[in-house]
Amino acid sequence: MAEGDILDMTASDLGIAAAPRHVALIMDGNGRWAAARGLPRFEGHRRGVEALRRTVRAAIDLRISFLTVYSFSAENWSRPLEEVQSLLGLLHRFIRNDLSELHANNVRVRVIGARADLTPEIANLLREAEQVTQANTGLTLVVAFNYGARQEIAAAARALAQMVAEGRLSPDQIDAEAIAARLDTADIPDPDLIIRTSGEQRLSNFLLWQAAYAEFVFSPILWPDFDRAALVAALDEYAHRERRFGRVEAPRSAKTAS
Template sequence: MAKARDTRNNDAPNGPRHVAIIMDGNGRWAQARGRPRLFGHHAGARRVREIVTACPDLGVKYLTIFAFSTENWKRTQTEVAGLMSLFRRYIMKEMQEFVKENVRVRFIGDRPRLDAKLRALMDEAEAMTSHCTGTNLTIALNYGGRDEVSRATKRLAADVASGRLKPDDVDEETLPKYLDTYVLPDPDLVIRTSGEARISNFLLWQSAYAEYEFIDTLWPDFTKDVFTELLKGYGARDRRFGAVTA
């Protein structure tokens, strides 16, 4: 079978082409101001627009953001309901602007658990922006890295069982074709805000060669200037992918 393309983006030495962000700290940001956690989530949603708009000038072609994880269902019913309402309003409010700004929107994650109205809005947003050729914004919604690999493996196993794929053809180049992110390059840089130093089940397979930045800034305070400095730091890194520099 044909060898899959190398998605490690080592042809972009001066900056990351694909940045993934774990947007953490909305609740703490709100509580520090004596406000409910949902107030912080709304502030965080507004911050997304600034970062997406900044991407073209900063050379970032792909931006993937972690909006809601498969583990976030464990939060209070009030917070989960508020987040789902926020997602619906965000999509309805922002999609026309993203079309004007030439932003292509995709969603990754396990959709069936989401309500029908939200799924319909997600489908509409993807269709409305499918012609856009600027920044590629991917929103991880009801997403978990282990869940994604599990779903991908089931689809791969079904193809093997049906004879569409030979067992001997299954290797590390095969599985990515079954992942939610199969049309995207792997992330070069993963950023987590709020001072937590863990990846929280985000893009486990795709981030094998990514650089990481764990910063103390809470997501609602994550400005274009903060983003720019992190990208500059990435440009100074020596990315060898297991090789030795001569």
């Protein structure tokens, strides 16, 4: 089968019996991409936004239901001020320039991460993206902005502790479901597949709770070079994984006998 034929297929067409409902992306390698070409880091981030556009369009075509992108971590504030300002500027332009296209393509935008300390401009921008697209029923694009998984879990623990202190909850009622219900992703299914680009093999404080049973694909491709073909390759690798969620599959003979 020709590569062009593969790129025109949906996930189910590719033979993925249980296509991933939710794909999460750690978009890594912008700085290294720029350095390898003698370009400023900002150019790597700018080209990374172009890769994000390509990937969102591919996710729509492949009929992925949820796509979560790690756009700005809680730790990214410690980067040089000039780079932080560049990243925030790119976020601003992405929403301003792409929101109409996302809306036209029935994409719903969700934002996860802490918002209390954001500037009014950024907070309003994120709120606008959610409000404009809230009734859409196609791909849900989850933007992890000012997000940190440890911080998210700690916030959930504080909320539960407050309920216990107020007598509205007993400690023995705190279980995995109670914690999950107080995470930013409470109404979003856990990711089936997490892709990290650039060859690095770590989560970097991303969806630590939600990734409990996710499959991982670590791609050597630097994020600005990521495209539909790279996404299809990751889906194909996912298709060959056997997901048991901690269970041991019964021998085929035993299944037949039953």
